[in-house]
Amino acid sequence: MKRFLLAFSLLISSLFFTQTRLNLIPYPQKVEFLSGEFIIPKNFKLDTVLPKEETEYLKKNVNYLEFSTRTKKERPNLIFWQLVGHREKYILIVSSENITITSGSEQGYFLALQTLIQLFEQYKDSGKIPAMKIEDEPKFAWRGMHLDVCRHFFTVEEVKQYIDYLAMYKLNTFHWHLTDDQGWRIEIKKYPKLTEVGAKRKESMIGAYVDNTFDGKPYGPYFYTQEQIKEVVKYAQDRHITVVPEIEMPGHALAALSAYPELACTKGPFEAATKWGVFDDVFCPKDETFNFLENVLDEVMTLFPSQYIHIGGDECPKTRWKECAHCQELIKKNKLKDEHGLQSYFIHRIEKYVNSKGRKIIGWDEILEGGLAPNAAVMSWTGVNGGIEAAKSNHFAVMTPGSYCYFDHYQGDPATEPNAFGGFTPLEKVYSYNPIPSELNAEQAKYILGVQANLWTEYILDFKQVQYMIFPRLFALSEVGWGTSDPKNYKEFEGRVINQFKILDKMNVNSAKSIYNVLGKVIPNNNGVSYELSTSQNPNGIRYTLDETEPNANSQTYQNPIPVSKSMTIKSAYFENGQLKSAISSQQFTTSKTTGKTITLEQQPSENYSFGGAFTLADGIVGNVKQLGKTWLGFQGKDVVATIDFGNKTQFSEVYFNTLENKGSWIHRAKSAQIFVSDDGTNFKMIKEIGKDEIVNAKGKIKLNVGNQNSKYIKIKIENAGIIPAGNPGADSKAWLFVDEIGAN
Structure with a gap:
């Protein structure tokens, strides 16, 4: 009898597990299992009132079934659609007789189809779907993915594939980054030289940035005609995806200036950038420039019906503006505080024009500089503070912090991954993100529109690598944006990811399998x-x-x-x-007397480069200068002041630490460094000091003889280079200081 009860219990547990683990991404808000099951017929009858475009999409993506339209008398094996409820909300009921979808719009019906297609995929082998009721709607209105086509270009067909991926996993916004220093990718009929000149560059940087090597091959001209733009926008609309175009200003303008140098503060000549990074030559805020940008935006707004137009606004060095007589006169005339006020003046003027056309602007969080334009929305990328500041001032924000949402970062061991920009953003970290900052109250949180991930393509050479970088992280983003992610149940989510790989493999998608490593x-x-x-x-x-x-x-x-x-x-x-x-993972350890000891930092690293926190500086792993992955801490405009507690008085005579230099990415050597010792952790004595020349000569690998020491604590202060000087990329901005292992022997 006990054996029978045990077997019965195991059977019930097995059935319960089978019925409660749906391989759906994003997971629905509410799933209720009912009695019975729906037998999947070979010939599937569809309700005659189903929306045409969405129904064709269903047929295309469940191509192992035959579909036909029912007659009025036919009842079994039908998909019904009822138009009731909110726009993106849907109810999907699977019964033993039919499948019914209730939604408030064709968009809701389309979202329900994504769920249904995944159900077909999960249960097609068994031929029957458990009866269930799914009530579902997204938490966030903005669920986006970005694609940079300026550093590397992707064809119309590839962009359509990208949009298909978004549709499959219920994302609803495609942010198309169309202009930058390295290329202008959209046809503007009033200014043909933008694509004749600005859509090409003489060569491209290859390898890691520190290698400073180029391929010597002309790139382009590559751009999208206005007819191609219309084609993509229509393709996205059919999948209920809004395309938001980005036209960069006032910075990231070299490609435009190469075509129309009169829009700069200096005479030029200019050329589209061959390196990655940030450059001093930007749009000059004169009437001629604003007339140009307004004409460009007129054509852009004709092509894109989106409510928001993205105007960039990020990484705009003020070097040229400081040296420009017109800019300085403009600052005085408008009683602006400084060049940051001039940036705000620039954004305000563009916003006023865009608003006059019935549209709104959205920009990266640097548009907060000098004061935010009245109706602007903020895309918070440098961290979460931009979004917090916007929401607290009653401005909408889209959260896209680099530390969670930059898919050009490594997602596995950098040694086994294709060359990437840097950073370390594995699947689990994306899944752990909560777009609502804890600093906001319930009323302020209403201004968080949603979440977006960005794919910058400096190091992404072809579409296969695009696929590799977004999958499977797009799965995590999808569930975060839908509002059903639960970091406590990450392993359960990981199981669903592995099941989704089967779908991607059938589609010949080159997804990263880093989670197997x-x-x-x-x-x-x-x-x-x-x-x-x-x-x-x-x-x-x-x-x-x-x-x-x-x-x-x-x-x-x-x-x-x-x-x-x-x-x-x-x-x-x-x-x-x-x-x-x-893949075979390899980790080298270089131990010292500080390895594993308690370490504290007076100032915390940037959110984007904080993996592992202070312990990263004493974990026995020396960072790779070509990979800003998970072994470096990055500090923008901040000194590193680290205190290590040996636990007991410890003898040592040498102290070492490493720093980076990569001026193109605003990373500079330290200005100075000091070593201190203490026995009580309060009273410290300096035992060594070095200046910038010694740090530069050591090429960032600092080894210092400090004499015979015997102390319980050691403190190291590494001074940030401060404000980047003129003549360097990012001039007038705060320099980055990157530090890794701090050791003592």
Whole structure:
């Protein structure tokens, strides 16, 4: 009897698990399972009143079924549609007789179809779908993906594929980045030289930025004709996706200035940028420039019916404006405080024009400089503060912080990934994001329109790599934007991701499989650090080596975190049935007397470059100068002041740390560094000081002889370069200071 009860219990548990785990992304707000099941017929009858475009979409994406339109007398095996409710809300009922969709619009019906298509995919092999009722609607009105086509260009067909991916996972906004320093990609009939001259560059930067190498190959001219733009906009509209165009101003203007140099503060000549980064030559705020931009925007607004027009507004150096007599006179005439006030004047003037056409502007959070234009919305990318500031002043904001939403960052071990911009944004981190900042109250939170991820393409050479960078992170973004993500249940979400890979594989999508790889995490222990390994698969499949050899199926099986008591290299991989199923990950450790010790920072790193926090500086891992992945901390305009507690008085005679230099990305060597010691953590004595020349000569790898020391605490102050001087990219902006391991021996 006990054996029977146990078997019955296991059967019920199995059935419950099967019925409660739907392989849907984004997961619906509410799922209720009903009794019975719907047998999927070979010939599927559709209600005669179903919207045509959406129904054709259904037929195309469930192409293993035959579809026909029912006659009035036919009742079974139908999909019905009832027009009731809110615009994006839908109710999907699967019964033993038919499938009914209730929605407030064709958009709601289209969203329901995405759910239904995924249900067909999950249950097609069994031939029957459990009866259920799904009540669903998104939390956020703006659920977006961005694509930069300026650094590298993508064809109309590729852009359509990109839009298809958004539609499949219920995103509703496509942010099309059409102009930048490296290329102007949209035909403007009034200004043909924008595409004749500005849509090409003489060569392109290749490899990591620090390599400073170029391919020597002309790029372009590449651009979209106005007819192609209309085609893409219509394609998106058919999938209920709004296309928001971005026309960059006042910075990121070199491609435009190469065609029309009279719009600059200096005479030029100019050319479209061949390097990545930020450049001093920007639009000059004179009547001629505003007349040009208004004419451009007129044609843009004719092509794009979106409520918002994105005007950029980011990374605008003030160098040329400071040196420009016209700009200085404009500052005096309008009683502006400084060049930041001039930026605000520029944005206000553009907004007034766009508003006069019945549209609104949205821009990156630098449009907050000098005061936000009256009706502008903010796209918060440098962190969350721009969105917070906007919402608190009753302005709408879209949250897209780089630390969570930049898909040009690495998503796995940088050593096993294609070259990327930097940063480290794995799937789990995207999934953990909450677009509503905790600093906002309920009323202020209403101004958060939603969430968006951005794909900048400096290092993305073709569409296969576009696919690699957005998948599977787009899945996480989808669920965050829908409002059903739950970081506590990340592993359950990961299981649904793996099931979605089957769909992408059938579509020949080159998705990243980084989640199959073995992940390493450094954790402190009593004697230093240990290396904890994990995988989305069965952890018993992890094999590792400590002797520099590649792991194989017979290598040591991972069971517990691996102690790191000396400098060593740990290589790991996941095996299944004796076969290698992942990339081989390799982590080198360089230990010292600070490794694993308690470390505190007086000022915290930038949100975009804060992975691991202060402990990153004492985890035994030295950063790779070509990869700003997860082993560097970045500080913009801030000094690094780090205090390390040895725990006991400790003897040492050498202190080392590393910094980066990459002026094109505003990263500068430190101005100075000082070393202090203390026995009580309060009273510190300086024992060493070096200046910029020594740091530069050491090429950022600083090793200092500090004499024989014996102390409980060590403090290191590394001084930021401050404001970037004229003649450098990003002049007049705050410099970045990147630091990694701080060691003592």
